[in-house]
Amino acid sequence: MKSKFLILTINIGSTSTKLGLFANEMPLFKETVNHKKEELSQLGIMSEWIFFRWQVIDRILAKHPENGKTIDLIVSRGGLTHPLNGGPYLINDAMCQDLRGAKYGRHPANLGPLIAHQMGEEMGVPAIIFDSPVTDEMEQIARISGLKELERKAAFHVLNQKSAARKAARKFGKAYEKMDFIVCHLGGGITICTHRKGRIIDGVHGLNEGPFTPQRTGSLPLKDVIDLCFSGRFTKDELEEHLMSHGGIVSYLGIHDMRQIEESVKDGDKEAHLIIQAMCYQISKDIGAMASVLKGRIDAIVLTGNLCYLTFIVDEIKPNVDFLAPIEIFPGEDELENLALGGLEVLRSKGLSDIQGY
16 A cells, blocks of 8 residues: 555635645645735625635745645545535535525535536546535534524534544544544634544534633523613624623733733733633533533543643643543644645545545
């Protein structure tokens, strides 16, 4: 079997295009191009969006001599499709049709698989998505909300969640599919999930539930939210913006720069310390809730995401939950690397013929 593979990774976000080329786990290059609102606002139909992002990708590839090497696999971040299981999916005509027609919603992430598919056909290389953001492995009991008209939904940082869980499993010398974890992605958004034998069976929704974050409110007292909705202070769009972008830490402290807040805490700012303690307190409570889903049989609690670079955050959480299980910490998030590792797993073990169908 081939020992070294060349994997091209594509991650298209709302305002950025990220591209990486990996020789197995080793990045040959990773590059991010941020786009101005003015240039994006000029784009209209889908073909214009695809052409614009493809030009960006071509410019990046042209800067690197590695482009001349033979690529074995293209791996893109997933777009808005019907719910999927975790893992790899071959990008096929059916997926592209749903993404192009925005059958399940419009988002720039839809462009990644479309471009990867076209590039793959031109190069004669397979193209896949891995651990799509629409991954939904929740058990039926976890979907019941308490109001029949509303169902709890899966919306987690799946790519980084599963990548961190796989890293933890490797430290234990076991397969991810044979272990049980609670994984906490701690960043601008926070999701806390139960991973049982390779599946995310429950978790807190990244926008609607859970602890507050640097800019999001997380769960709120329901009756008070109803009062706020009918207060006359906000339109629907304004209230959504208020809760998702001006909530959490920024609503209390006026800033969400965590490095700056860390310095304030070190300088003795008692209010800043209390708010950080409260966020970590809420994170810890949700870890405890996920522990009950696993009936306390937890191989490890895994902390990941950019907030894990801040020791004052980690140090607040650890003593609250370390009685439940060992704690493993993988700071940061690197979606290009995670996509490459997913592709490498396919090439080394699963094989392209065994990839799930869309």
